[in-house]
Amino acid sequence: MSLLGFVRENPNPSDVRGGSRTIDLGNGSEVFYVSRFISPDRSWEWFHYLDKEIPWTRPSIHVFGRSCVQPRDVCYVANKGLSDLQYSGYQPHAYSWDEYPVLKDILEAVHEALPGSKFNSLLLNRYKTGSDYVSWHSDDEKLYGPAPEIASVSFGCEREFLLKKKPTKRSVQSPDSSHSEQPASKRLKSSHAEQHSFVLKHGSLLVMRGYTQRDWVHSVPKRAKANSVRINLTFRLVMV
Numbered sequence: 045m046s047l048l049g050f051v052r053e054n055p056n057p058s059d060v061r062g063g064s065r066t067i068d069l070g071n072g073s074e075v076f077y078v079s080r081f082i083s084p085d086r087s088w089e090w091f092h093y094l095d096k097e098i099p100w101t102r103p104s105i106h107v108f109g110r111s112c113v114q115p116r117d118v119c120y121v122a123n124k125g126l127s128d129l130q131y132s133g134y135q136p137h138a139y140s141w142d143e144y145p146v147l148k149d150i151l152e153a154v155h156e157a158l159p160g161s162k163f164n165s166l167l168l169n170r171y172k173t174g175s176d177y178v179s180w181h182s183d184d185e186k187l188y189g190p191a192p193e194i195a196s197v198s199f200g201c202e203r204e205f206l207l208k209k210k211p212t213k214r215s216v217q218s219p220d221s222s223h224s225e226q227p228a229s230k231r232l233k234s235s236h237a238e239q240h241s242f243v244l245k246h247g248s249l250l251v252m253r254g255y256t257q258r259d260w261v262h263s264v265p266k267r268a269k270a271n272s273v274r275i276n277l278t279f280r281l282v283m284v
């Protein structure tokens with residue numbers, strides 16, 4: 045699964061939330077993945093509730109000066125009094141946790157699995173088909189602080205989640221690059237960014253920590269073979 049980097053298998057085979065491992069991405073970035081975080085039955089129960097009850101919208105956003113419809117359904121839930129979230133020229137309405145008690149149950153399960161963690165907001169995504177996706181980005185908005193912990197819970201259709209190292213100044217403009225035999229455009233295309241791939245299972249938990257948002261981008265690409273709905277919840281801490 046991990047192409048580069050260090051994978052630590054959880055040494056406890058009796059762990060009820062089995063299949064957990066930590067991937068050290070280097071330079072203070074880390075991913076923690078639990079494949080069986082929530083039981084399949086409970087996960088389906090929550091999937092159906094979320095699919096039906098969440099007020100999903102598919103808003104228009106602005107990317108590179110152009111307006112386009114976001115390629116998935118979204119919803120935002122947050123504690124009262126937090127700074128507003130804004131991304132790609134879009135400011136989602138913040139719904140209250142009180143309206144969706146199941147979200148509080150999921151948040152409680154996440155807090156329990158991650159002692160010492162604290163989350164006060166939640167971005168929900170629904171990918172209806174394999175044509176829905178999220179393009180390369182990092183969740184590095186100022187309101188999350190310099191090293192946010194982001195906990196991502198997935199239900200329904202399995203989809204691939206990719207992490208790719210952002211190009212460093214050195215890899216973009218290497219001091220030696222002027223002496224290379226290839227033109228600059230070719231050299232950039234042929235540089236292989238470090239990448240990791242995860243198939244996010246029904247009922248799984250993936251946590252990004254440390255400098256993962258500063259140094260890495262992530263995406264859920266289109267997949268022609270993904271033919272059913274996936275719901276993803278990312279819990280975040282807004283620094284008020």
Ligand SMILES: O=C(O)CCC(=O)C(=O)O
Binds near residue numbers: 167178
């Ligand atoms: O659906 C996912 O697994 C990722 C969603 C995501 O990256 C985001 O909402 O920022």
Ligand SMILES: [Fe+2]
Binds near residue numbers: 183
């Ligand atoms: Fe993200």
